[in-house]
Amino acid sequence: MTSAPAASRRIRLPDWAAWLGVAPFFVFAAMFLIAPTAWLLVGAFQDGDGAFTLANFVRLGQPSIRLSYALSLEISAASAALGALFGLALALAALRGGLPEWVRPTLMTFSGVASNFAGVPLAFAFMATLGRLGLVTVLLRTLGVDLYAHGFNVLTFWGLTITYLYFQIPLMVLVVTPAIDGLRREWKEAAETLGASAFQYWRMIALPVLWPSALGAALLLFANAFGAIATAYALTGSSFNIAPILLYAQIRGDVLHDPNLGYAVAVGMLAITGLTNLAYLALRSRTERLR
Amino acid sequence: MSFVTLARIQKSFGHAAVVKDFTLAVERGEFVTFLGPSGCGKTTILRMIAGFEQPSAGVIRIGGRDVTHLRANRRAIGMVFQAYALFPNMTVARNIGFGLKVAGKPAAEIEARVAEMLALIKLPDLAGRYPHQLSGGQQQRVSLARALAPNPQILLLDEPLSALDARIRVALREDIRALQRKLGITTIFVTHDQEEALSISDRIVVMHAGAIEQVGTPAEVYNRPKTRFVASFVGTLNTFAGVVADPAAGALRLGETTIFTRAPIEGARAGETRMLALRPEALSLEGAADGANALRVVIEDASFLGAVVRLKARFGDTILLADVFNAVGLALPQPGETVELSFRREDVIVLEGD
Amino acid sequence: MTRGRFGAWAAAGLGAVYFLLPLIATFEFSLRMRRGQYSFDAYAAVFASGGFQASFLYSTGLALATIVVAAALVVPTAYFVRLRLPHLAGVVEFITLLPLVIPAIVLVFGYIRLYGSSSFLPLTSTSLGADALLMFGYVGLGLPYMYRSVDTALQAIDARTLTEAAESQGAGSLRILFQVILPNIRSGVLSGAFLTFAIVIGEFTFASLLDRPAFGPYLQRIGASRAYEPAALAVIAFALTWACLGLIQLVGGAPQASTRR
Known part of the structure; x- marks a missing residue:
């Protein structure tokens, strides 16, 4: 050719x-x-006859819906805050804590798996761990600590939060690891030559550099928990009235007796996850600009 | 007594010896440069002086005090890193004031010192900027100011110019030297760039494979390299073998030609082979003056470099490079032409070892 | 040695306890079915049940279909956006992030309204239509991961140079895509595929609300009615997830997190 x-x-x-x-x-x-x-979106702004209205959103304020939103926000916030805190601590320990070399890849691989291990099977695992007959419950009882006598129940707010942490912490580890890797060795060394202690380095440099990324990651965790339903549903059935479960029940059987109100519940959820993700993106672009 | 002394320092990582038996004394106010290729151990020594690495053996003293096992944040050292390493979450002013703040100085004193340092590095208007808003050269100036602000005992510079553009590199190099002279601060500078080392230092420590090859002023290192490594690493050099004819007279035979050195060849016996070196600029096309050496060579190539013309000439099996000054009306030899290259006895360098 | 290192060990130790204890507890629980002694009875019961076999087979088939369709949608899009339609990059990225922003329950609600039995395109009124709807939902769930894997792979192989080299040899667009690009981004497609599989195989929300006989709703039903089988199923599911993520590392992809449950 x-x-x-x-x-x-x-x-x-x-x-x-x-x-x-x-x-x-x-x-x-x-x-x-x-x-x-x-x-x-369109349906949420319509009444039963298809005319424009904001009434559906006003009616989101009725107690049953408001409470389910509040519960969702609380559990998402709790699991995001704790997940971010523990995930950050774990990632810092593995990446910067002077632990043996094998710790980091082990944590990363495990986090990849655990952050994807959610939904119904996760609920089963925590039933088997912290349920009335779960291993930890039984073990603690033989040690004289009766969790359930102290009001604990895996089907409650804190039980669900502890369960969510099983995927929230690993997710935090995966999301925040690049930011920790971005902490340069020279910053620590420069701070040292200037007389700073390890504590001063963390307080004045490392944490201020990390916090936008950590906060962004926490927002991601929040949105992640807010949309989650399978774990809660499998753990508690429809008795635990978080917003996704309310919506699930509405889709199943129109429990609100008003399809348009159902749309508004869905759009409300969408608004919350959407805003959270927007805030995350804004924080991320800010940290990228600073690099 | 010298201000900084390093006595028989050794450092190994696992089985690899990175620094072997390193001994050096640096005087107060001196500007010493560690020069060598990457992996020669120069940065490791600097990091041991800073306190980031512990020597496997040996003693480090600063101002008479044994600091070998002192933590880095207690050594009162200023350090500038290759990649700036400014704290990204702080403004220029807060970066410069960091060391004073950590030392618990009052705010007013910090503010005054920061202003003074900003004037010193000629960036008085950038106090409120963040590092990412500065150019590389500006960042490195701020980094210098940050290192100097708490009045350290020593200034350590780890390849501070390597990440910069050529033009800024030269300007900042001159500024660093001027600042160092002005403050009279003892400075240790690490670089792999021989031009940088020659231009900036009081003394140069040439390193190779974890050990010192030569210590000397820039002129000594350039003009009187002790070893073939130094000769080849610092500047361009012609090296060739000669057979010692008469050590006392400094006579060597190169094939049919006899040349002479300035002084007797120490420790040599007649018939031995020695490596010799000549700078390209030591060779001249002008006829040999009285007592000078001369070699008859065949010109292979002549390239015009501006102020200088570089000749490539063959002498037996050896290729010699000769730099001659360009002058109007200079008749350049043509390839194939046979000419005589002359050089003074003083310019012949007899290298140690083979 | 130092206080910092002690803290690091403590954090790692606590983390290990929190993450391993539920696994141990679940495994232990799954062995308790026979009174008075450990046995694999729960696993035997699970594997023998028709519900398990049918639903697992259904979900596996659906996951495979999802992967094929997702790859068929994503590969040409990522390729053409990278090479010829770079101005679409922003829009496409926005679309691929949508499934992370829209909660699954919200999306499926929209499906039911839009494709329900009384709509203009009543996909849910036939079994095949509902299967297809579920599959497209899953394509959406996996989209962010599939797209990112493929796009990263395209970047790594320098698709533009490869394409130009192939064009200069006289190859046409389709031939380039299938015979030059696809074989070279295989690891990216496979990473996306395994992650999609891990996400889809036990998915509950879509399958349950679209009334499909999938593995996720089956798991939920067993959980509500049985004691020991759920623990055995959790162990199986964990092993499956581990296998998928392990395969991703094997084909050379980085571990990723899915953020939608």
Whole structure:
């Protein structure tokens, strides 16, 4: 083959070929991501006859819905805050704590698995651990500590929070690790030569550098917990009235007796996860600019 | 007594000896440069002086005090790193004031000192900026100010210019030297760039494979390299073998030609082979003056470098490089032409070892 | 040695206890089915039950279909966006992040309204239609991970240079995509596939609300009605997740987190 004619024949296909290649993706996105969400959005602003109204959102304030939102926010906040705190501590220990080399890859691999081990099986695992007949409950009872006599129950707020931490902490480890890796050795050394103690280095440099990333990660954890339903549902059935479970019941049987109010419940959830994610993105772009 | 002394320092990582029996004394106010290729151990020694690494053996003294096992934050040292290492969460002013703040100085004193340092590095208007808003050269100036602000005993500079553009590198190099002279601070500078080392130092420590090859002023190291390594690492050099003819007279035979050195060749016997070295700029096209050496060579190539013309000439099996000054009307020899290259006796360097 | 290192050991130790205890407890619990002695009876009961076999088979099949469709959607899109339609990069990234922002329960609610029996496209009224709807939902769930894996792989192989080299040899677009690009980003596609599998195999919300006979709702039913089988199933599910993530590392992908449960 001679090169000259080959070069002149090298015609780029017109752009429509590329558009054809991406078209199925956009059709998919429109049909299965955007349209269903838009449908709910529109419905949330309509009354039973299809007229525009804000009443559905006003009615989100009725006690049963308000309480379920509050419970969802509380449990998401608790599991995000604790998950972020413990996840950060664990990641710092493994990455900067002077532990043996094998600790880091072990933690990373385990976090990859545990952050994906959620839903119904996770509920089972914690039933078997902290349920009335669970190993830890039984062991503690033989040691004279009766968890359940002290009002603990895995089906309660704190039980669910402890369960959520099983995927929240590993998620935090995975999300915050790049930020910890971004702490440069020279910062610590420069601080040392300038007379700073290890504590002063952490307080004045490392933590201030880390906190936007850590806060961003905590927001991600919050959104993650807020949309979660399977673990809570499998653990508590429909008795634990968080917002996703309320919505689940509404979809199943129109327990609110008003489809449009159901849309508003869904849109309310969407607004919370959406805002959380926006705040996360804003924080992330801020930290990236500072680099 | 010297201000900083390093006595028989050794350092091994596992089985690898990185620094072998390193002994050096640095005077108060002196500017000493550790020069060597990467992996020669120069940075490791600097890090041991700073307190980031512990020597496997040996003693480090600063101002007469044994600091070998003192923690880095107690050594009162200022350090500048290759990659700036400014604290990203602090403004320029807070970076510079960090050491004073940690030392618990009152705010007013810190503020005054920061202003003084900013004036010293000629960046008085940047106090409120963050590191990411500065250029590399500016960041390194701030880093210098930060290191100097608490009045350290020694200033350590770990390749501080390597990350910068060539032009800024030269300017900052001159500023560092001027500042060091002004403050009279004992300074140890690490670099792999021989031009940098020659231009900035009082003394140069040339290192190779964890050991000192030569210690001397820039002129000594350049003009009188002791070893082939120093000769080849510092500047360009022609090296070739000569057979000692008469050690007392400093006579050596190169094939049919006899050349002479300035002084008797110490510790050599007739018939031995010695490695010799000549700087390209020591060779001249002008006829040999009285008592000078001369070699008949065949020109292979001549390249024009501006102020200098570099000749590539063959002498027997050896290729010699000669730098001659360019002058208007200079008749450049043509390739294939046979010419005589002359050089003074003083310019012949007899290297130690082979 | 130092106080810091002690703290690090303490944190790592507490972490190990918190993360290992539920695994040990679950395993121990799963062995308690036979009175007075440990046995694998719960596992035997699980594997023998028709419900397990049918639902696991269904979910596996659905996961495979999801992976094929997701790859078919993502690979050409990531490729063309990288090479020829770079101005679409922002929009496409936004779309791939949507499944992380929209809670699954909200999305499936939209599906039911939009594709329910009384809608203009009543997918849920036939079994096959509902299966397809579930599958598309899962494609969405896996989209962020599949896209990121594929896009990272495309970046790593320098798809532009490869394409230009292939074009100069006279190859057409389709041939380039299938014979040049796809074989070289196999590890990225596989990483995305295994992660998608891990997410989809036990998924509950979509499957339950779309009334599909999938593994997730089966798990939930067993949990509500049995004592020891759920523990055995949790152990099996954990092993499955571990296997998927292990396979990702084996094919050279980085561990990732899914953020949707």
